[in-house]
Amino acid sequence: MAVHFINPKHIERFREAINSDPEFKLSARQLTEDALLEVGDSQCIVKIRDGVITQIKVEPTNLNRWGFAIRAPIESWEKLLQPVPPPYYDSLWGGMIRGTFRLEGDLPFAFAYFLAITRMLDVMRQVQNKIVNERKRK
Numbered sequence: 001m002a003v004h005f006i007n008p009k010h011i012e013r014f015r016e017a018i019n020s021d022p023e024f025k026l027s028a029r030q031l032t033e034d035a036l037l038e039v040g041d042s043q044c045i046v047k048i049r050d051g052v053i054t055q056i057k058v059e060p061t062n063l064n065r066w067g068f069a070i071r072a073p074i075e076s077w078e079k080l081l082q083p084v085p086p087p088y089y090d091s092l093w094g095g096m097i098r099g100t101f102r103l104e105g106d107l108p109f110a111f112a113y114f115l116a117i118t119r120m121l122d123v124m125r126q127v128q129n130k131i132v133n134e135r136k137r138k
Contacts, residue, residue: 005056011044018053019053027115027119030050031051031113033068036070037069043059044056067110069103072095
């Protein structure tokens with residue numbers, strides 16, 4: 001299974017879904033930061049301004065700053081994004097406990113907005129599975 005939020009073809013779909021989610025809007029309403037998501041060897045930066053994702057930049061350079069990062073092998077992301085993830089892959093916290101996901105950077109800030117980050121990943125799971133199901137129907 002491919003991880004679609006790092007695919008430039010699907011970025012806008014992920015951005016729009018997350019921005020329209022009421023739980024994300026509420027929990028992220030004052031969040032202004034750039035988050036690095038690392039999927040194996042691929043990366044993207046999610047730019048969030050006042051609770052709105054303004055851009056998802058695929059394959060950023062070392063000159064792109066970020067406040068916190070979520071890093072994991074592609075296999076771990078694939079498990080997290082399954083419709084019903086296996087134990088310890090059902091959330092970022094479970095992945096961190098298991099040691100398959102790493103949260104780095106400004107940890108106090110990231111934990112202050114942990115609910116928003118978790119909700120963003122939940123919405124990513126929903127969109128990921130819609131894309132997978134659409135491809136199966138073709």
